[in-house]
Amino acid sequence: MSQSSRVLNPALRSKIMSADEAAQFISPGANVGMSGFTGAGYPKLIPGALANRMKAAHEKGEDFRVGLWTGASTAPELDGALAEADGVGLRLPYQSDPTCRKKINSGLIDYVDMHLSHVGQYVWFGHLGHLDVAVVEVAAVREDGQLVPSFSVGNNKTWLDLADKIILEVNSWADLGVDGMHDIYYGTLLPPQRKPIPLVKPGDRIGDRYFRCDPSKVVAVVETNHVDRNTPFAPPDATSRAIAGHILEFLSHEVKKGRLPESLLPLQSGVGNTANAVMAGLKDGPFENLAAYTEVLQDGMLDLIECGKMKFASATAVSLSPEAAIAFNKKAAALKKQVILRPQEISNHPELIRRLGIIAMNGLIEADIYGNVNSTHIGGTSIMNGIGGSGDFARNSFLSIFMTPSTAKNGAISAIVPMVTHVDHTEHDVHVLVTEQGLADLRGLSPKSRAKVIIENCAHPTYKPALNEYFRRALDQSPGKHTPHLMDEAFSFLRTFKSGKN
Numbered sequence: 001m002s003q004s005s006r007v008l009n010p011a012l013r014s015k016i017m018s019a020d021e022a023a024q025f026i027s028p029g030a031n032v033g034m035s036g037f038t039g040a041g042y043p044k045l046i047p048g049a050l051a052n053r054m055k056a057a058h059e060k061g062e063d064f065r066v067g068l069w070t071g072a073s074t075a076p077e078l079d080g081a082l083a084e085a086d087g088v089g090l091r092l093p094y095q096s097d098p099t100c101r102k103k104i105n106s107g108l109i110d111y112v113d114m115h116l117s118h119v120g121q122y123v124w125f126g127h128l129g130h131l132d133v134a135v136v137e138v139a140a141v142r143e144d145g146q147l148v149p150s151f152s153v154g155n156n157k158t159w160l161d162l163a164d165k166i167i168l169e170v171n172s173w174a175d176l177g178v179d180g181m182h183d184i185y186y187g188t189l190l191p192p193q194r195k196p197i198p199l200v201k202p203g204d205r206i207g208d209r210y211f212r213c214d215p216s217k218v219v220a221v222v223e224t225n226h227v228d229r230n231t232p233f234a235p236p237d238a239t240s241r242a243i244a245g246h247i248l249e250f251l252s253h254e255v256k257k258g259r260l261p262e263s264l265l266p267l268q269s270g271v272g273n274t275a276n277a278v279m280a281g282l283k284d285g286p287f288e289n290l291a292a293y294t295e296v297l298q299d300g301m302l303d304l305i306e307c308g309k310m311k312f313a314s315a316t317a318v319s320l321s322p323e324a325a326i327a328f329n330k331k332a333a334a335l336k337k338q339v340i341l342r343p344q345e346i347s348n349h350p351e352l353i354r355r356l357g358i359i360a361m362n363g364l365i366e367a368d369i370y371g372n373v374n375s376t377h378i379g380g381t382s383i384m385n386g387i388g389g390s391g392d393f394a395r396n397s398f399l400s401i402f403m404t405p406s407t408a409k410n411g412a413i414s415a416i417v418p419m420v421t422h423v424d425h426t427e428h429d430v431h432v433l434v435t436e437q438g439l440a441d442l443r444g445l446s447p448k449s450r451a452k453v454i455i456e457n458c459a460h461p462t463y464k465p466a467l468n469e470y471f472r473r474a475l476d477q478s479p480g481k482h483t484p485h486l487m488d489e490a491f492s493f494l495r496t497f498k499s500g501k502n
Contacts, residue, residue: 004172005170005223006139006140006141006170006172006176006223007140007141007170007221007223008140008141008142008143009141009142009143009144009145009215011145011215012141012145012168012215012218012221013141013221015218015219015220015221016221016222016223017220017221017222018049018222019045019046019048019049019222020049020052021220022046022049022167022219022220022221022222023046023049023050023052023053024053025133025165025167025219025220026050026053026066026132026133026135026167027132028057028062028063028064028065028066029065029066029089030066030067030132030133031066031067031069031128031129031130031131031132031133032066032067032068032069032132032133032134032135033069033070033123033131033133033134033135033136033155033158033159033162033163034046034047034068034069034070034074034078034134034135034136034159035070035071035135035136035137035150035152035154035156035159036070036071036072036073036074036075036078036137036152036154037070037071037072037073037152037153037154037295037296037316037317037319037344038072038073038152038271038295038296038317038318038319039073039074039075039228039229039230039231039319040150040151040152040228040230040317040318040319040320040325041071041137041149041150041151041152041153041154041156041228041317042070042074042075042077042078042137042152042228043078043135043136043137043167043169044077044137044169044171044224044226045169045222045224045226046135046167046169046222047077047078047081047082047135048077048081050066050081050082050085050087051081051082051084051085051087052085054082054085054086054087055085058085058086064087065086065087065088065089066082066087066088066089067088067089067090067091067092067129068082068088068090068091068092069092069093069119069123069128069131069155069159070092070093070094070095070154070155071116071119071152071153071154071155071156071316071317071344072093072094072116072154072295072317072344072388072389073094073095073096073097073385074095074097075097075228075229076097076099076229077229079091079095079096079097079099079100080097080098080099080100082100083097083099083100083103083109084099086103086108088100088103088109089109089110090109090110090111090112091104091109091110091111091112092111092112092113092114092119092128093112093113093114093115093116093118093119093386094113094114094116094385094386094387094388095111095385095386096385096386101383101384101385104383105381105382105383111383111386112128113376113383113386113387114386114387115348115387115389115391115392116295116344116348116388116389116392117344117345117348117349117350117389117392119155119158119344120155120157120158120343120344120345121188121345123155123158123162124158124162124190125190130164131159131162131163131164132163132164132165133163133164133165133166133167134156134159134160134162134163134165134166134167135167135169136156136159136160136166136167136168136169136211137150137168137169137170137171137224138150138168138169138170138171138211139170139171139172139174139176139178139179140170140176140179141168141170141221142210145213145215146208146210146211146212146213147160147168147210147211147212147213148176148178148179148182148209148210149178149181149182149184149210149211149341150171150174150178151174151178151228151317151318151325151328151329151341152316152317152318152341153182153184153316153317153341153342153343153344153347154316154317154343154344155343155344155345156211156343157184157186157211157343157345158343158345160211160212160213161212163217164217165217165218165219166213166214166217166218166219167218167219167220167221167222168218168220168221168222169221169222169223169224170221170222170223170224171224171225171226172223172224172225173224173225173226173227173329174329174332175329175330175332175333177331177332177333177334177336178329178332178333178336179209180209180336181332181335181336181339181340181341182209182210182340182341182342183205183206183207183208183209183340183341183342183346184207184208184209184210184211184212184342184343185197185206185207185208185342185343185345185346186207186208186212187206187207188345196351197346197349197351197352199346199352199355200355200356201291201356202266202291202292202293202312202313202314202340202356203291203312203314203340205340207342207346227322227325227326228325230319230320230321230322230324230325231321232321232322233273233276233298233299233321234273236273236276236277236280236281237277238436239274239405239436240273240274240277240278240405240436241277241281242436243274243277243278243403243404243405243434243435243436244277244278244280244281244282245281246434246436246438246439247278247281247361247401247403247434247439248281248282248285249439250432250434250439250441251264251287251359252285252286254399260359262287262288263287263288263289263290263291264287264290264359265356265357265358265359265398265399266291266292266293266294266314266356266357266358266359267282267290267291267292267293267294267301267358267359267361268292268293268294268295268353268358268359268360268361268362268393268397269292269294269298269300269301269361269362270295270361270362270363270388270389270390271295271296271298271319271388272363274363274403274404274405275298275300275361275362275363275403276298276299276300277300278300278361278403279298279299279300279301279303279304280300280303282300282304282309283300283303283304283307283309287309288309289311290304290309290310290311291310291311291312291313292310292312292313292314292315293314293347293352293353293356293358294313294314294315294347295315295316295317295344295347295348295388295389296315296316296317296318296319297313297315297317297318297319297320297339298318298319298320299320299321299324301313302320302324302327302328305335305338305339310338311338312338312339312340313338313339313340314339314340314342314347315339315340315341315342315347316341316342316343316344316346316347316348317341318341344389347389348389348392348393349392350392350395350396353392353393353396353397354396354397357397357398358393358396358397358398358399359397359398359399359401360390360393360394360397360399360400360401361401361402361403362375362390362393362394362400362401362402362403363375363390363402363403363404364402364403364404364415364425365377365378365384365404365415366404366414366415366416366417366420366421367402367404367415367416367417367420367430367433367454367458368416368417368418368419368420369416369417369418369450369451369454369455369467369470369471370427370447370450370451370454370483371427371430371433371442371447371450371454372419372420372423372425372426372427372430373402373420373423373424373425373430374420374421374422374423374424375387375390375402375424375425376422376424377421377422379421380421380422381421387424390424390425391424391425391429394425394429394430395425395429399431399432400425400429400430400431400432401431401432401433401434402425402430402432402433402434403433403434403435404434404435405435405436406435406436406437406458406459406460406463407460407462407463411460411462414459414460414462414463414467415435416435416454416455416458416459416460416463416467418467418470418471418474418485418490419485419490427442427447427450430442431443433454433457433458434458435458435459435460437457437458437459437460437461438456438457438458439457439458440453440454440456440457440458441453442454446482447482447483447484448475448481448482448483448484451471452471455467455468455471470486470489471484473486474486
């Protein structure tokens with residue numbers, strides 16, 4: 001152990017070993033719960049060591065695959081390494097790695113795409129099988145054996161509670177100022193003993209600062225010093241600025257109408273360049289004293305905190321550009337006064353989302369003229385990333401906003417189509433659709449009224465005539481007039497829209 005070791009508990013200090021040695025505790029066929037949420041807080045060394053074991057086993061003709069459970073997406077050092085080693089039999093609940101995605105879509109990896117709020121409780125219910133091993137990154141191990149979380153919480157509490165064996169990666173890159181940023185709630189019970197979760201404001205603290213850990217279950221501790229692998233955000237372009245402008249104008253209108261307070265309601269924002277651009281737009285907008293109750297803290301939200309526009313943010317992880325991650329790490333001691341990281345069972349809990357009245361803003365792949373949203377599939381059969389937490393927030397928020405550029409592939413594909421090829425969020429959970437072309441407020445509208453507003457306000461001019469023609473003929477020829485569709489033609493239209501013809 002080095003002089004700077006953060007493993008202060010003597011019993012766990014005696015279990016410090018190399019990643020290669022620690023990976024020996026993971027057996028073929030095991031279900032392994034690993035830390036990590038949107039590129040933050042994932043184990044840095046164990047996955048690579050495990051992948052090497054898997055490759056060696058395959059060379060001998062032996063099958064070595066595991067069930068891989070996480071909080072959300074991770075990084076190439078985890079998802080990519082294990083997928084390249086053909087070491088993942090089943091993956092859940094969310095991923096964004098190109099290699100992993102390719103193998104899922106080719107049928108080599110089974111994938112369970114899940115609402116993020118469901119994962120922890122489904123493991124507790126026993127719906128997903130037994131959890132054999134937890135591999136969790138932490139910032140430090142205290143003398144009493146409690147664990148200081150790092151920059152994601154995700155499902156780590158559940159993994160530590162339920163796994164038979166625990167492997168810890170103690171990452172000394174994380175500034176110890178992060179100690180105290182977390183709120184780990186241990187009051188969740190199983191039905192029928194459940195009680196209300198006592199959180200009524202985003203800044204409420206209802207749990208512990210640390211993870212509890214049974215030291216007898218810890219089989220290995222690996223010391224690391226590695227920065228999280230984060231993805232840069234593209235600067236806001238004309239399209240994302242236009243989308244942000246439409247949303248800001250809409251929110252200002254809602255304030256004037258008395259449907260929102262001047263400081264708005266707590267914000268949730270999905271991951272990505274467009275979502276980050278909306279946060280950047282809020283920085284220059286008229287709203288003060290903002291709060292966030294969301295899954296991830298992105299660059300734009302961090303900027304809002306630092307400029308004084310946002311007073312508080314609750315999340316389960318950070319999802320920052322490389323530069324912002326380094327800055328966040330250095331400022332962790334100060335930022336923990338305004339930032340809380342919680343388990344995703346709490347950050348995404350429907351009870352809390354509804355109670356707090358969240359304004360949810362999420363991205364999509366395509367939306368149809370009636371307001372149904374596909375946020376996961378390309379062409380109806382190939383997964384992109386997964387539903388993530390968007391469904392948790394869409395179904396339960398005060399306002400459910402979905403946003404996207406009106407076209408993709410340099411205009412060759414329309415994001416507004418007659419019928420989506422896959423439905424993740426039904427028309428019942430979509431209040432507002434936004435593209436750079438405009439905003440469609442769908443609240444209180446019948447299907448036919450929604451179609452008119454979506455085509456007029458959100459469709460790109462190139463595709464608007466074809467959409468209007470489809471809708472006109474559907475009104476005339478559809479057997480049912482409530483949600484008019486030409487079922488024999490809807491998917492031929494989709495093929496046309498995908499090819500860029502009209």
